[in-house]
Amino acid sequence: MKNFIDNIRSKPAGGIILLFVSIQIVAIIGGLMFADSFRYLNPANIAVLLKSMAPLGIMAIGVGILMITGEFDLSVGTLYTFCAIVTATMVKEYSLSPYLAMLVGIIVGILAGLVHGNIVNKFAIPSFIVTLGAMLLWKGSTLLYHGAKSLRYKYESESYEVLLKGDVGVIDASFFWFIAVGIIFYFLLHHHKIGNHFYAVGGNAEAATAIGINPKRVKLIAFAIAGGCAALSGVVAMSRVGSVQPGGGLGLELEAIAACVIGGCALMGGRGSIIGIMLGTALIYTIQDLLLLLRAPGFYFDMFVGSLIIIAAITNVALRKRL
Amino acid sequence: MNQVNLYEAKNITKRYGNLVALDCVDFHIAPNEVVGLLGDNGAGKSTLIKMMSGVVDPNEGNIFVDGKETKIKNRKESEEIAGIETIYQNSALCDDMTIMRNIFMGREITNSLGFMDHKKMEEVSTEVLTSGVEIAGIDSPQKEIGALSGGQKQAVAIARAVYFKRKILLLDEPTSALSVRETEKVLSYVTDLKKENVSSVIVTHNLYHAFQVCDRFVVMSHGKVVFEKTKAETNIEEVTEQVIKV
Numbered sequence: 001m002k003n004f005i006d007n008i009r010s011k012p013a014g015g016i017i018l019l020f021v022s023i024q025i026v027a028i029i030g031g032l033m034f035a036d037s038f039r040y041l042n043p044a045n046i047a048v049l050l051k052s053m054a055p056l057g058i059m060a061i062g063v064g065i066l067m068i069t070g071e072f073d074l075s076v077g078t079l080y081t082f083c084a085i086v087t088a089t090m091v092k093e094y095s096l097s098p099y100l101a102m103l104v105g106i107i108v109g110i111l112a113g114l115v116h117g118n119i120v121n122k123f124a125i126p127s128f129i130v131t132l133g134a135m136l137l138w139k140g141s142t143l144l145y146h147g148a149k150s151l152r153y154k155y156e157s158e159s160y161e162v163l164l165k166g167d168v169g170v171i172d173a174s175f176f177w178f179i180a181v182g183i184i185f186y187f188l189l190h191h192h193k194i195g196n197h198f199y200a201v202g203g204n205a206e207a208a209t210a211i212g213i214n215p216k217r218v219k220l221i222a223f224a225i226a227g228g229c230a231a232l233s234g235v236v237a238m239s240r241v242g243s244v245q246p247g248g249g250l251g252l253e254l255e256a257i258a259a260c261v262i263g264g265c266a267l268m269g270g271r272g273s274i275i276g277i278m279l280g281t282a283l284i285y286t287i288q289d290l291l292l293l294l295r296a297p298g299f300y301f302d303m304f305v306g307s308l309i310i311i312a313a314i315t316n317v318a319l320r321k322r323l
Numbered sequence: 324m325n326q327v328n329l330y331e332a333k334n335i336t337k338r339y340g341n342l343v344a345l346d347c348v349d350f351h352i353a354p355n356e357v358v359g360l361l362g363d364n365g366a367g368k369s370t371l372i373k374m375m376s377g378v379v380d381p382n383e384g385n386i387f388v389d390g391k392e393t394k395i396k397n398r399k400e401s402e403e404i405a406g407i408e409t410i411y412q413n414s415a416l417c418d419d420m421t422i423m424r425n426i427f428m429g430r431e432i433t434n435s436l437g438f439m440d441h442k443k444m445e446e447v448s449t450e451v452l453t454s455g456v457e458i459a460g461i462d463s464p465q466k467e468i469g470a471l472s473g474g475q476k477q478a479v480a481i482a483r484a485v486y487f488k489r490k491i492l493l494l495d496e497p498t499s500a501l502s503v504r505e506t507e508k509v510l511s512y513v514t515d516l517k518k519e520n521v522s523s524v525i526v527t528h529n530l531y532h533a534f535q536v537c538d539r540f541v542v543m544s545h546g547k548v549v550f551e552k553t554k555a556e557t558n559i560e561e562v563t564e565q566v567i568k569v
Contacts, residue, residue: 191438193431196420200428203417209378210415211429212398270419 013276015315016263020279020286027290038293047170049289054174055080055237057281058181059252060259062229064277065189067260069222070202070269071127073116074253075134076230081249082142083109083231084238088153089146098155098164098239106231112138113227117220127223135253142246151244164239174236178278181229186274198222202269258305259284262312283308327390328353329490329522330375330405335384337370344370345381346546352491355517358524359537361566366543368526372495375524376409377401406490410480410497418469422461423448425468426483451486452479474505481512485521492516492523498532510536530566534559542566 031040039045059076066073087105090096096104116134120127166173189195200208201215208215238244263280265272284305291300331351337344345367352358360368373379377398386393388405401407409415416425426448432440448464461475468476477497484492494513498506513523513536527533533540540557542550542565550565 187438191441193433193437193439196424196428196431196439199420199424200417203419204415206411207415207417208428209398210376210409210411212402213429266419270417 013264013273015319016276016279020283043170050175051172053281053285054178055233056255057178058233059230060256060277060281061181061185062226063256064260064265064272066222066226067265068202068272069198069219071219073226074131075138077249077253078135078138079112079230080234082138084234084244085146087235088151098160102235105235106228109227109231110224113223117223121216146246148246153238174240177236182274182278189274258309261309264316331387333385335381337381343546348548352522356522356538357536359533359540360524360526362543367546368543372493376407408484408489409493411495416468416476421465421467423464451482473501474508477509492521494525496526530563
C-alpha cells in the first residue's frame with residue numbers, strides 16, 4: 001500500500017489520475033446498474049461528452065505550459081474569439097482556403113502571445129496584469145474588427161468536412177485535434193530539452209539563470225504556445241459549431257486555469273503535466289455530464305467545479321507532503 | 324611561484340548608479356587552491372562572485388583566463404571559457420524536478436532535434452551519483468530534489484560541477500542553510516575536489532569553516548580588497564580583526 005501511494009505521489013499527475021479513475025468507475029457502475037435512468041454509457045451521451053472537450057482542452061494545454069513556466073495568460077478567452085473571427089473573415093472575404101485561414105488565425109494567436117510575453121519581459125510587470133489588460137484589448141478588438149453580430153462560418157469541402165466536422169463512431173473530429181495537440185506537447189514538454197527549461201524556469205528561475213538558461217526567452221516561447229493554442233481552440237470550436245459569437249470566449253481563460261489546477265499544475269510554476277491537464281479538462285466535462293444525467297439544476301455545475309478546484313489543490317499538496 | 328593563474332581579474336570596478344559595489348578590485352585563483360572570500364555584509368563579495376560567473380558585467384577592468392586576456396559577457400561564456408560553476412546558498416537546483424533533470428538542466432543530452440535521451444541521461448546521472456563526490460543516502464536519480472536534505476542538495480550541485488569538468492567552483496555561502504554534520508560533509512567535498520584539480524572560492528561568514536579548508540584568505544570591505552594572506556602567513560585572530568574593522 002505504501003509503495004502504491006509512493007508511486008502515485010511521485011507522479012505529478014498522480015492525484016488527478018486517481019480522482020479521474022475513481023469517478024469513472026463509479027459512473028460506469030452506475031451506468032451499468034441503472035442503464036435506463038442513468039444513461040452514462042449511452043453512445044449518444046459519450047459522443048456529446050467527447051465533442052465538448054476539445055476547445056477548452058486545447059486552450060488549457062497552452063495555458064498549462066505557460067503556468068509551468070510560472071506565468072499566466074488571462075487573455076486566451078477573448079483571443080480565442082478574435083482569432084476565430086480572423087480565420088472566418090479570411091475565408092469569407094479574402095477567399096483563402098480554410099486551412100490557410102486557420103494558419104493565419106494561429107499565427108495571429110502566436111504573435112499576440114509574443115507581444116504579451118515581450119511586455120512582461122521588458123517592463124517586468126506581472127503577467128497577470130499584462131494579460132488582464134490584453135483580455136479587454138482583444139475583446140474590444142473583436143468588436144472593432146467585426147462588430148457585435150454573430151458570424152456564420154460554413155465551408156463546403158470534402159476534406160474540411162472530414163477533418164474538422166467529421167467523426168469516427170462516437171468520437172468527434174475535434175477530439176482528435178485535442179489528442180493530437182496533447183501528443184505534440186507531451187513530447188515537447190516531457191521529452192524535449194525546452195520542456196526541461198520550462199520546468200526549470202518555473203521552478204527556480206534563479207537556478208535556471210545560474211546554469212545558463214535564459215528565462216526571458218523560455219517564457220516568451222511559452223507565451224507564444226499559449227497564444228497559438230488559444231487560436232487553434234477558437235478555430236476548432238468555430239468549425240464544429242459553424243458560427244462565432246463576438247462576445248463568446250470570455251470566462252474560458254478561468255476554466256482553462258481551473259482545468260490546469262485540477263490537473264496538478266502549481267500556481268507558482270514548476271509543476272504540471274500534459275496528461276494531468278488533459279484529465280483535468282476531461283474531469284470538468286465528466287462532472288458536468290454526470291450532473292446533467294442526474295437532472296441537477298445548472299448552478300450545481302459551478303458549485304461542483306468550484307469545490308473540485310479546491311479539493312484538487314488540497315489533494316496535490318497533501319500527496320506531496322505525506323509520508 | 325610562477326604558475327599561471329586559472330583566472331585573474333584586474334582593476335575591476337562595478338557601479339550601480341552612485342553606489343560603487345566593486346572599487347578597483349584585483350582577484351585571482353591559482354590552480355589547486357581554495358580561496359576564502361571574506362567580509363561583512365555589503366562588502367562586495369557577492370557582486371564579485373556574480374561578476375566572475377558572468378551574471379554581472381563590470382564597468383571597468385580586465386579579465387584573464389589562463390594568463391590570456393578574455394572578455395566574458397554572460398553566464399555561458401564564463402562556464403565555457405573559464406570553466407566556472409557557481410553554487411549558491413539555495414543551491415541552483417529545482418525542487419520540483421528529479422535529480423537527473425537537475426544534473427542536465429541547460430545541458431540536456433539530446434538528439435539533433437533537441438529531444439532528450441532519457442536512457443543515457445539516467446546512466447550518466449547514476450554514474451555521477453556513485454562516483455567522484457560520494458553522496459550518502461541517494462539511491463536513484465529519479466528522486467525529486469525537494470525530497471533531499473540541504474546537504475544532499477549541495478552535494479548534487481557539486482557533483483554536477485565535477486561531472487561537467489569545471490576548473491573553478493564558486494561557492495556563495497554554501498553552508499549557511501546546513502546542519503553541522505552536513506556542513507562538515509560539504510567542506511570535505513571541497514577538499515576532495517582540490518585533489519581532482521578543481522579550485523574553489525568560498526564566500527562565508529564562518530571563519531572557522533574558512534580556516535578548515537582555505538589556503539588563502541581575501542578580505543573585502545566597502546568594495547575594496549583590504550587584506551590578502553595565505554594560511555601560513557596569518558592566523559584566525561588576524562583575519563577576524565580584518566573582517567570586523569570598518
